[in-house]
Amino acid sequence: RATRVGDPFLPTSVCLVGPLARPAEAEEERRGAKVMTNYGTIQDAEARRAWWTVIWIRAITSVTAVADGYEMGVLGAAVVSLQKDLHLSATEVSLVVTSFAVGTILGSGFFGQIADTIGRVRTILATSVCLAVACLIAGLSRSLVILILARGMMGAAAGGGIVTISVYLAETSPKASRGVMGSMEEVFINLGIFVGSLWGKLLFGVTWHGLADWQLMFLLGLILPIVSAVAIGLGLLPESPRYLLLAGRRNDAEATLALLCPREEAQEALAAPRNAEAAVPWMEIINPTDPIHRRMLYAAYVVAFAFGASGVSALISYGPGLLALTMPAETAVSVFVGLAFAKLVATAVGSLWLVWALSRRTLLLGSVAAMAVASVGLAHGYFVGSAWMQIVAFAVYLVAFGCGIGPVAYLFIPEVLESTIRSKGATFAFGVIRLMATAWLAVFPLIAAEVALVGLVAANVMSCVLIFFCTPETSGVVLESVRDLFRKKGDV
Numbered sequence: 001r002a003t004r005v006g007d008p009f010l011p012t013s014v015c016l017v018g019p020l021a022r023p024a025e026a027e028e029e030r031r032g033a034k035v036m037t038n039y040g041t042i043q044d045a046e047a048r049r050a051w052w053t054v055i056w057i058r059a060i061t062s063v064t065a066v067a068d069g070y071e072m073g074v075l076g077a078a079v080v081s082l083q084k085d086l087h088l089s090a091t092e093v094s095l096v097v098t099s100f101a102v103g104t105i106l107g108s109g110f111f112g113q114i115a116d117t118i119g120r121v122r123t124i125l126a127t128s129v130c131l132a133v134a135c136l137i138a139g140l141s142r143s144l145v146i147l148i149l150a151r152g153m154m155g156a157a158a159g160g161g162i163v164t165i166s167v168y169l170a171e172t173s174p175k176a177s178r179g180v181m182g183s184m185e186e187v188f189i190n191l192g193i194f195v196g197s198l199w200g201k202l203l204f205g206v207t208w209h210g211l212a213d214w215q216l217m218f219l220l221g222l223i224l225p226i227v228s229a230v231a232i233g234l235g236l237l238p239e240s241p242r243y244l245l246l247a248g249r250r251n252d253a254e255a256t257l258a259l260l261c262p263r264e265e266a267q268e269a270l271a272a273p274r275n276a277e278a279a280v281p282w283m284e285i286i287n288p289t290d291p292i293h294r295r296m297l298y299a300a301y302v303v304a305f306a307f308g309a310s311g312v313s314a315l316i317s318y319g320p321g322l323l324a325l326t327m328p329a330e331t332a333v334s335v336f337v338g339l340a341f342a343k344l345v346a347t348a349v350g351s352l353w354l355v356w357a358l359s360r361r362t363l364l365l366g367s368v369a370a371m372a373v374a375s376v377g378l379a380h381g382y383f384v385g386s387a388w389m390q391i392v393a394f395a396v397y398l399v400a401f402g403c404g405i406g407p408v409a410y411l412f413i414p415e416v417l418e419s420t421i422r423s424k425g426a427t428f429a430f431g432v433i434r435l436m437a438t439a440w441l442a443v444f445p446l447i448a449a450e451v452a453l454v455g456l457v458a459a460n461v462m463s464c465v466l467i468f469f470c471t472p473e474t475s476g477v478v479l480e481s482v483r484d485l486f487r488k489k490g491d492v
Contacts, residue, residue, distance in 0.1 A: 051177060053259055054181055054260065056236075057169070057172055057238075058169070060232070060237055061169065063227050063228040064127065064128055064165060064224075065192065066188050066189075067221065067228060068131070068158035068162055068189060068192060069189040069190060069191060069195070069196065070193070070195055070196040070221055070224065071100070071154045071158055071221055072158070072192070072196065074196035074199060074200045074220075075097065075200075078200060078213075079096065079097065080204075081205075081214040082096070082212070085214065086142070086144060088144065092144060096147060096151055098438070098442075099148045099155065100152065100154060100158075101434065101437070101438040101441070102152060102155065103153060103154065103159065104159030104434045105159065105431050105438070107158070107160040108159040108427050108430050108431045108434065109427055109428075109431060110160060111126065111156075111164055112160070112164070112423050112426065113282075115163075115164050115423045116243075119239050119243050119247070120164055120239065120423075121237045121238075123164045124237070125229055125232040125233065127157045127158075127160045127161035128157075128225040128226075129225070129229050130153060130157040130160075131158065131161070131221070131225040133153070134153035134157060136219070137150040138150035138151060138154065138215075138218040139219030150218075154221075159430070159434060162189070162410075163430045166182065166413065166430075169181050169182045170411070171240040171243065172240055173260075174261045174262065174265055175476055175477065175478050178415060179411060180351060180352060182410055182411030182414070183351040183355045183408055184352070184407065185411075186351065186402075186407040187344075187347050187348050187407065190343070190344050192224075196221075199217060199220055238259060239252070239256065241253040242479065243419075245419065250270075254270060257269055268480065268481075269479070269480050279419075279420055279424065280293075280420050280424070284421065285424045285425055285428055286428075292486045293418075293421055295486040296417050296418065296421065296482070296483075297425050297428075299416050299470050299472065300412075300416050300417055302467055303364065303405070303413055303467065303471065304429035304432040305463060305466065306364070306405055306460075306466065307405055307406075307436075308432055308433040308434075308435070308436025308437055308440075309459035310456075311456050312397075312398070312401050312406070313441060314437075314440035314444040314452075315397065315398075316343075316398075323387075326382070326385055326386065326387040339391075340398075343398040343399065343401070343402045344402070345402075346401075347402035347403070349403060350403035350404060350406065350407045351407040354403055355408065359473050360412050360471075360473060360475050361467075361471055361472070363408050364405055364408055364467050364471060365464065366400075366404060367400050367404020367408070368404070368463045368464045370396060371401060371405075372460035373396070374394075374397035374400060375393070375397065375456040375460055376457055377390075377392065378390060378453050379450065379454055379457060380393075381393055382450060409433070412474065413425075413429045413430070416471075417482070418483050472485040
């Protein structure tokens, strides 16, 4: 039996076999080392090694997530400045803003496809390089057309990076830690948005060597994707074992699983009868012939619909204006800063504690139900002109989203799909989220506030019903066993 020593994070760790293994370490593995962590006692030394390996993976991939969030957060300040600097009309500003959203939809589809072709890690590397190049182009350009194309390229890299990382984390995390690792994606994206907003404020009005402030904001976005690309280029991320199985590289998959998972979980993954099948074509995602695939995809699409239909992106973008209908504009802006911070804290709590303490299904149902009640409060506060009711309802809405469906969606969507449909299915589901978020952003300011708020109530009630009937519980389930959750009598 092999005992792995040396650097526990890298696949290239030295491996000592049989009599060369240190007796103390072998005895420790046989007994099982009790290791206290923030989330409980891990009994087995293999589980301890897997835990720290996944922490290392999460640390590296968090750089990409923060970089993607930065590009979203910095836009607000950049738009104000470049509109004055380039003398842009309202339509031209709209093109700059929406090009990012359109890019996320297209990028999700493109990078989701190549993730099944070249692998998850190489795809994450490609998104980091793409984001760095786009930041460089946007920061040096003075042309509106080039700027729109660069922002679209940024969106494509961000959309593809978020989808691929979500799939990668689901495939590399042991079942005991998959919940927190996957759901933390929302935390890092929100952190990136906060950092982008902060740097936008700090750089506003600053010029350097002929570069305007908005150009400096975009150029600063070069740093994180370059760090991510260098880390991945140095081989610090192991390839997903589920992708290696899809590619027919069973020996490599077995070695990687030994690094990432306890022995029993690795053996269960390798023994799954369908793990050597190739990824399905897009037509199986659009019109699945396998009834189990259909149910899996429906579950993923329901959560994607609930996430997008929540309209949280529109509420964040237009929240100060909505609150200003019942209070002074300056007060509304100050109140909304506090609400945004509350959402960030709630997302951290949901990712780091609630995902461990509660089941996925409980968090999804509780979150969407609370948002439905809060949206009723928002609508009522608007109709009666109660500022306090709107503030409380807004706070409940954002906190409920941050504690539940916000972080859980990034976890649930990839883990509810089996390996043959995971990358393309997750791509389609995240595309639904982006499409609905873009629709809310476009429609919200064009319709009456009362119509928009009533629409939020209806969307959240519908989401709650769909989640109740279409989503199973996936907590503690090995990815190779997810298919059994959707099996019905007569299925193969």
